[in-house]
């Protein structure tokens with residue numbers, strides 16, 4: 401049955417998420433970012449209770465069974481306060497999408513409900529030291545042995561790997577396929593969660609922390625797989641060689657979610673800048689009275705709203721079952737450029753104080769810079785968009 405949701409439904413979601421973000425996340429964001437600490441477990445627990453880890457997962461699999469528009473609003477509202485909290489669901493979302501699209505019945509039963517209810521966390525181990533944008537160039541080796549596969553190689557930039565209960569690993573099962581992208585497969589590797597200062601809790605995975613400019617609250621890791629055994633039943637879909645296509649099919653939803661996070665960060669920075677512009681006096685009046693500051697505010701919100709509408713358009717297409725790789729790619733590309741611009745202008749409005757660590761605006765500026773790099777760099781996004789446009793026109 402088609403569910404028609406009106407504006408009131410989405411506004412109620414926004415109101416509830418904002419209430420949670422303001423009361424539970426805002427008071428800790430600045431301190432936890434400054435101290436580079438992982439998001440506290442009790443915040444994750446509350447998010448799990450609210451269903452945020454399974455927004456798109458059908459109710460029969462333990463999720464809320466909502467649509468992309470709802471998911472975008474949740475990501476936006478959480479990121480408005482702290483990007484990391486707006487991002488912590490992303491890996492579960494990727495794992496859930498992979499399982500829903502490709503998982504065997506047993507794999508779905510084993511992992512989907514606990515992922516959706518936030519009882520377990522996933523981390524995505526796709527990127528390698530020598531293969532980032534070039535997904536088909538992944539080399540981490542999976543060799544067939546009796547009852548399973550042995551993984552050897554290195555993954556990097558694996559966000560939240562310490563806290564994760566499962567790693568979703570893209571590996572090369574065929575070293576000499578007819579085409580590079582055909583020899584890849586996705587495995588689910590189970591591990592124990594740990595804290596950032598501890599070792600990665602798996603006897604055959606050695607982890608090294610990567611220090612980052614922003615995106616604190618979750619830690620990124622380089623992971624060395626050394627003779628790591630994965631049973632046959634943990635090969636996604638049960639058939640090797642499908643990993644590239646399985647992963648590509650998650651990009652629409654991941655890009656929509658990433659664009660929504662960028663809008664949230666920009667909105668948060670904008671609101672801080674407006675407040676400061678009204679309070680800060682120079683030349684005997686609030687700086688908000690100066691035409692050049694008003695011009696900044698006008699442009700900032702125009703860009704935010706343009707990104708928002710592009711993203712909601714992609715959501716509506718996805719929610720009505722239409723192909724939207726082009727629209728999701730455009731939304732992500734534009735939102736990434738928009739948030740870099742908006743957070744930089746917001747910092748400018750704060751003058752010298754914007755550059756001090758005392759004010760939160762510098763966190764938004766650091767976090768905002770990430771969007772052109774992860775979930776597909778802006779250059780790759782442009783390539784994908786142009787390729788599709790050349791097919792259409």
Ligand SMILES: Cc1cc2nc3c(=O)[nH]c(=O)nc-3n(C[C@H](O)[C@H](O)[C@H](O)COP(=O)(O)OP(=O)(O)OC[C@H]3O[C@@H](n4cnc5c(N)ncnc54)[C@H](O)[C@@H]3O)c2cc1C
Pocket residue numbers: 523524525526527529530531532533534556557558559560612615620770773774775776777778779780783
């Ligand atoms: C904070 C953070 C968190 C991350 N989390 C995860 C995660 O959880 N899991 C995971 O698997 N990965 C993660 N990543 C990795 C991220 O997805 C990659 O950094 C990204 O895909 C780019 O890959 P790369 O860093 O190897 O850059 P490269 O691919 O080496 O690119 C370097 C530069 O060259 C450009 N370039 C590359 N190819 C082309 C081309 N064909 N045409 C034009 N320009 C090109 C790029 O756009 C970029 O500007 C994370 C990264 C960061 C920074």
